Amino acid sequence: MKLRDGHVHSPYCPHGTKDSFKSYIEHALDLGYTEISFTEHAPLPPSFQDPAPERDSGMRLEDLDRYLLDLSSLKTEYKKDLMIHAGLEIDYIEGFEEETAKFIAEYGPSLDDSILSVHFLLKDGKYDCMDFSDAVFSDMVARYGSVDRVHKVYYQTLLASVKADLGSFKPKRIGHMTLCRKFQHLYKPLHPQTELISAILQEIKQQEYELDYNGAGIYKPHCREPYPSDDIAKEALTLGIPLVYGSDAHQSKDLNQGRELLLFGDSST
Template identity: 50%
Template sequence: MLKQDAHLHTPFCPHGSLDSFHSYIEKAIKKGFDSITFTEHAPLPPSFQDPTPEQDSAMKLQDLEAYITKLAQLKQEYKGQLIVKTGLEVDFIKEYEEETRTFLDCYGPELDDAILSVHFLPAGDDYICLDFDEHAFQQLISIYGSIEQVYQSYYDQIHSSILSSLGQYKPKRIGHITLVQKFKQLFPYEMSPELCQKGHPLP
């Protein structure tokens, strides 16, 4: 069985690790990994307003080519030692599917892999990054009326992401589907049997 880590962030993430690509790769080799995939947060849709205070949820579009070029160099440098894959973590944001598809049509051919994730939940006319901090999560609870409704909205978005038409380069993996539980210690919650049973049958 292939030993791999397929969800890694990099210095290209404004809010992420400052550890170098080389440090990740060297550690993976030391630990006997066969493959790793760097999946930096893809640039957000052009017309989407990042709701976080520093607007640093994702890589900037102007940095994307440098990211792809860097990984192409690393693939050659570590050829025969470790499989290095170029990936992105792409946000599914309801109402922005067309812009996301356009982005994937443009950059998908340069990717080996990608993840589709949900970080932003609708909040009236705006969006809130549900995992930004506990205050943002509390705001979602206030807007939705209960923790259960926040969970329901999150999993509705996950379901929509699975069914979304994002073209031939749509990511084939869903990222951290338990992200809504990030602040579970501060906001304890167990899904009700009704919510668990509701489900969404896939086509």
């Protein structure tokens, strides 16, 4: 069986560890992986002010060329043992579609793989990094009026990301679809947003996109399930949407996290 991890971070992540590329690669080989995608958080749009306290949600633009150069060298070094893809996890940010499309047009041709994710939500002119901490999420619940309202806005934004025209190199895989559930055991929604979730899956199917089948949520203490959850993963497979396993590792030891607890492994292989 071929093992693939489609969502891995790197020493270029400003909020992760400084584990080297080789530490990730060697651990992947020890685990029996044959394919891995490094999908570092892309630089945020220049005019966007990162709401994270340390302004560290995305890698620095000045580091991007070096990141790609490092991966190009590693692809050659490990070509007999591991297929390495150079990729990015690109944020969809409401109101910054034009800048994002411009970035993708410039760097998309250099990428082998990419993920489109939603981390930032907008309300009354203020952006929040929704998954940053339970304290940020708590503040959002108070400002939005309820947990359900935060979840609804997240899924609405995610649907907009799937529909957005970001050019021919737009990422074709949607990241951690149910990220709004990261703190669900602290802030439990009353409604599952079933209609919005189904609409998102239908749009993903229509666009012939993939879903990041992300094991990281299983180990988040207030989530304890993958992104997406089992019921949504089943619905996606019923629609014929490929699920691509991603560890979302921000340190090398997190490779393969949650994989054995997923229902389907990786439907794309």
